Amino acid sequence: MTPAQLISFARGAPSLDIVDIDGLKAAAVRAFEADPAGITAYGTSVGYPPLRKWIADKHGVDVDQVIVTNGSLQADALLFEHLVRPGDDVIVEKPTYDRTLLNLRNLGAKVHQVTLDKDGLDVDELRRLLESGVRPKLAHIIPNFQNPAGVTLSADRRRALIALAKEYGFTIFEDDPYADIRFRGEKLPSMLNLDTDGTVVHASSFTKTVCPGVRVGYLVGPKDVIATIAQRATNLYISPGMVSEAIVYQFCAAGDIDRSIATVCTALGERAQLLAEALRKHIPDARFTEPDGGYFLWVELPEDVDVDKLVPAATAHGVAVVKGSDFLLEGGRHSLRLAYSAVTADQVDEGVRRLAAAVAQVREQG
Known part of the structure; x- marks a missing residue:
């Protein structure tokens, strides 16, 4: 089979039709008109000052608690x-x-994976790990519409995790780029906002709400942590991209960000619903939790479907997916991550139909 067009559930990026090209073009013009000297200079390692202030105001923190980065x-x-x-x-x-996983293992960390369920990280399992004597320096958590599982950490578990961090003296790294991409349910408080002891460092980006090409992300944390990281950033790259950050600032300050988020949420909510319906129709024995937002849906397939065989078979059928084992230290041989952000609504059912054909082929071959 040689399909005319590959349908990709592989990449967590928005399709072009939901990127506000006109708004970004106008923001770029305003950026150069408003501050040509500022955005064409090196700038500072902490980022474009007006955007840094906008982020601080968004999170209700002092500006010295923010550093803006290249993604x-x-x-x-x-x-x-x-x-x-x-x-x-x-x-x-x-x-x-x-x-x-790659970055932490490259640093020589001893990585412990703690199970996720429909309510996020299993804090009871984490507590048992801590009681066994493990003393982590850091807990990396993606609390909203987690990549790759698509689940959200419940409010009760957020509070329990903060209490454990305080008791055992570790930092919670709240990696939260998907928080605004909610298309069902009520928004939950961030752990940054719940924290009263400086145990949380928060990260986010404009990749999922504006577009990946701007490469603008940020950290929010204790002032001493941010100052130390800023010095490292100075030595590493002098300053992040002032032009991109100024465009993002103008986009946000004009309120275009709110319209962009609404557009993305509406489109992705439809695509996620269509994906769930297509999976139930074409692969009825697949198991998954429908996400309330974000970009991803995690699928557990029957044990007779090995994803090492399925992924190349799927590619041959004209659909790209990512195997679950990429996101685990061990296991995941029967799991897939499906990103529904880059597929248009009219591609979803056909993409899952092709995936189902690949599943059938793998089962036939044994």
Whole structure:
């Protein structure tokens, strides 16, 4: 089978039709008109000052608690480098973002994965791990519409996790780029807002709400942590991209960000619903939790479907997916991550139909 067009559930990026191109073009013009000297200079390592202030106001913190970075992945890397030394224990979710695993293992961390269920991280399992003597330096948590599992950490578990961090003296890294992409249910308080003891460092980005190409992310945390990271950033790259940050600032200050979020939420809510319906129709023995927001849906397939065989078969049928084992230290041989952000509504059912054909082929081949 040689389909005319590959349908991709592989990449967590918005399709072009939901990116506000006109709004970004207008924001770029305003940025150059308002501050040509500021955005064409090196700037400072903490980011474009007006955007830094906008982020601080959004989160209700002092501006000295914010550093703006070249995407949230760089924010992650800077914090990991600051806190984690070879041999340090680190908690991550099971499953978790594949680049998180890669970065932490490259730093020599001893990574412990704690199970996720429909309400997020299993804090009872984490408590047992702590009681066994593990003393983590850091717990990396994606609380809203988690990548790759799509689940959200409940309000009760957020509070319980903060209490454990305070009791056992570890930092919670709240990696939260999907928080605003909610299309069902009520927004939950961030752990940053619940924290009263400086145990939480929060990260987010404009990748999912504006577009990936701007490469603008940020960290919010205790002033001393941010100051130390800012010095490292100065030595590493002098300053992040002032032009991108100024465009994002103008986009946000004009209120375009709110319209963009509404557009993305509406489109992704429809696509997630269509994806769930298509899975029930074409792969009825697949198990999954429908997300309330975000970009991803995690699928558990029957044990006779090995994703190492399924992924190439799916590609041959014209659909791209990511195997669950990429997000785990072990296991995931029967799991997939499906990103519904880059597929248009009219592609969803056909994409799952192709995936179902690949599943049938793998089962036939044994």
